[in-house]
Amino acid sequence: MWIALVITHGLSAFLLLGAITHQVVSVWAPVRARAGNFVARFRAVGSANYVNAIIVLYIATMILGAILYTNYRITARLTLEQGRYWKSFGAFELKEHLIAIGLATLPAYWYFWQPSQDAEHARTRSMLTTLLAFVIWWGFLTGHVVNNIRGLGT
Amino acid sequence: MTSRFPVFAVTFAAVYAAVYYFAVDYNWALFSYGPAVGKWTLFTAPASAGPTMYWYGWIATAALSGALAGLVACLLPTSVSRHLWSGFAWLVPMGAMAAFAYLLSGYWTR
Numbered sequence: 001m002w003i004a005l006v007i008t009h010g011l012s013a014f015l016l017l018g019a020i021t022h023q024v025v026s027v028w029a030p031v032r033a034r035a036g037n038f039v040a041r042f043r044a045v046g047s048a049n050y051v052n053a054i055i056v057l058y059i060a061t062m063i064l065g066a067i068l069y070t071n072y073r074i075t076a077r078l079t080l081e082q083g084r085y086w087k088s089f090g091a092f093e094l095k096e097h098l099i100a101i102g103l104a105t106l107p108a109y110w111y112f113w114q115p116s117q118d119a120e121h122a123r124t125r126s127m128l129t130t131l132l133a134f135v136i137w138w139g140f141l142t143g144h145v146v147n148n149i150r151g152l153g154t
Numbered sequence: 155m156t157s158r159f160p161v162f163a164v165t166f167a168a169v170y171a172a173v174y175y176f177a178v179d180y181n182w183a184l185f186s187y188g189p190a191v192g193k194w195t196l197f198t199a200p201a202s203a204g205p206t207m208y209w210y211g212w213i214a215t216a217a218l219s220g221a222l223a224g225l226v227a228c229l230l231p232t233s234v235s236r237h238l239w240s241g242f243a244w245l246v247p248m249g250a251m252a253a254f255a256y257l258l259s260g261y262w263t264r
Contacts (some may be wrong), residue, residue: 067211070189073207097178097254101247102215104170104220106241107163127244131251150195 001072005093006152009064013140016057017119023047023054024133027126041090051113062099064141069096071152079150088146095142161235168246170220175250176222181213184218201224212241 020088080089105128112125176182186208187194188201200206227235 045246068236069207070187073189073205084264086261086264090258093261094254094258095211096173098251099173100174100209100216101212101250104174104242105167107239107246108160108167111160111163112240112243113160121240124240124243127241127248131244131248135251 001042002068002152005064005068006147009068010143010147012057012061013136013143016054016136017140019050019054020129020133020136023050024129027129040059048113048115050092051110052086055110058102058106058132058136065099065139068152075148075153076150078099080146083149085149088142088149089141090136092146095139098135101138102132105131159230160240161227161230163237164238164240164243165227166220166224167243168220169223170216170249171247174216175218175253177212177215181208182210183208184214185211186204187211244251 023115035105068146072104077089109128109132112121112128157178170203173182181198183198184193185196186198186201186206187210188204188206191202193201195201195206197211198206230249
């Protein structure tokens with residue numbers, strides 16, 4: 001069960017990672033003219049269309065992570081402590097707190113991506129998106145490294 | 155901001171982030187969980203066996219505080235709430251994130 005959960009958690013995080021990365025790139029480097037090459041097309045996505053999906057995926061990934069955390073706490077974390085993998089341990093501790101903080105920004109993130117807020121709150125929208133992107137990337141990379149050290153359900 | 159929802163959302167994000175930091179640092183958990191025994195306990199009462207998880211309780215404390223603050227902010231007159239800067243929604247959480255990075259920095263310097 002734990003292996004299935006961690007795989008599902010990882011897949012959900014992967015989808016979330018793709019969506020938020022498209023969005024944050026399009027926010028900071030929007031394409032003004034017709035997109036020609038791959039990079040331009042990556043930047044030219046309709047970033048506002050990702051908002052609801054990002055929110056749903058964030059919450060779903062976090063819920064799966066919260067369930068997995070109970071197993072992590074009595075298995076993988078002991079391996080990290082006993083093996084003195086302090087950098088990875090600390091990075092995962094930080095992941096927990098970043099994810100928790102990111103959750104709180106979702107209502108504001110949703111609101112400032114509404115079409116009516118386009119011009120007035122562009123900076124707030126950009127910074128909220130960037131904050132979430134950082135949280136999601138940190139969570140993804142840290143979780144991957146820790147799972148490499150000691151996989152859940154093994 | 156004159157609409158109620160953005161006032162709530164910005165206040166919630168800012169207050170939650172600040173309270174969450176102090177909840178972790180001072181262990182203000184609304185409830186705890188013992189993963190080895192599968193039991194929930196109130197506040198920070200330890201599990202009967204094995205480790206005690208406070209993370210869920212910290213999130214609950216922060217969420218409740220943020221929600222209450224958000225509701226109070228919504229009750230303020232528009233003449234006051236329109237001065238609420240939308241940037242608090244990202245600035246305070248970023249500050250909390252930096253504070254956590256500092257709090258945990260010892261793990262990366264061992």
